[in-house]
Amino acid sequence: MGFKHKITRTDVDFAFRKTVNITPDFLKKHGVKGLILDVDNTLTTHDHPVPAKGIREWLENMKNNGIKLIIVSNNCAERVKPFAEPLGLDFVSDSGKPLKRGYKAAMEKMGLTPSETAAVGDQLFTDVWGANFAGVKMLYVEPMELEPKSKRFIRFKRVLEKPFLPKKFADDTKEKL
Numbered sequence: 001m002g003f004k005h006k007i008t009r010t011d012v013d014f015a016f017r018k019t020v021n022i023t024p025d026f027l028k029k030h031g032v033k034g035l036i037l038d039v040d041n042t043l044t045t046h047d048h049p050v051p052a053k054g055i056r057e058w059l060e061n062m063k064n065n066g067i068k069l070i071i072v073s074n075n076c077a078e079r080v081k082p083f084a085e086p087l088g089l090d091f092v093s094d095s096g097k098p099l100k101r102g103y104k105a106a107m108e109k110m111g112l113t114p115s116e117t118a119a120v121g122d123q124l125f126t127d128v129w130g131a132n133f134a135g136v137k138m139l140y141v142e143p144m145e146l147e148p149k150s151k152r153f154i155r156f157k158r159v160l161e162k163p164f165l166p167k168k169f170a171d172d173t174k175e176k177l
Contacts, residue, residue, distance in 0.1 A: 015166035024065035034068035038121035041143040103134035124161040
């Protein structure tokens with residue numbers, strides 16, 4: 001990433017078009033043993049109670065390959081718990097992203113260090129900043145959909161994010177990830 005990303009703390013380590021395109025081999029190649037996962041627009045659409053198509057299988061594949069998983073969300077427990085529990089995932093709700101406290105709590109629960117951890121998320125001002133402040137690798141994913149009109153603040157932030165979003169995506173390459 002360029003200078004503007006360094007000074008604004010909007011640099012990402014890797015960008016993917018879809019969460020399900022991140023592979024265990026890719027993570028192992030980069031020393032990642034655990035993922036901190038965002039929910040809305042990363043694992044499912046906003047306020048949807050079940051994972052998006054392919055996410056359940058992707059999570060199982062990660063677990064089967066020894067990748068530790070935990071959800072870190074700014075949503076309240078009433079939103080996160082019914083989503084996380086059927087998937088067998090631990091979670092940190094009301095995390096305060098982009099503050100690093102939720103990331104630190106997640107790493108503590110997984111028993112991992114920042115160098116062994118990556119965050120997966122779709123928002124610059126929460127997920128990317130949070131990962132950078134916590135010192136973990138950031139795997140940016142494109143949002144699954146445009147937020148509904150009821151999420152005006154998030155839609156406004158999307159406009160502000162635009163100049164800083166990644167232009168290169170790891171899953172656009174022919175190389176096996």
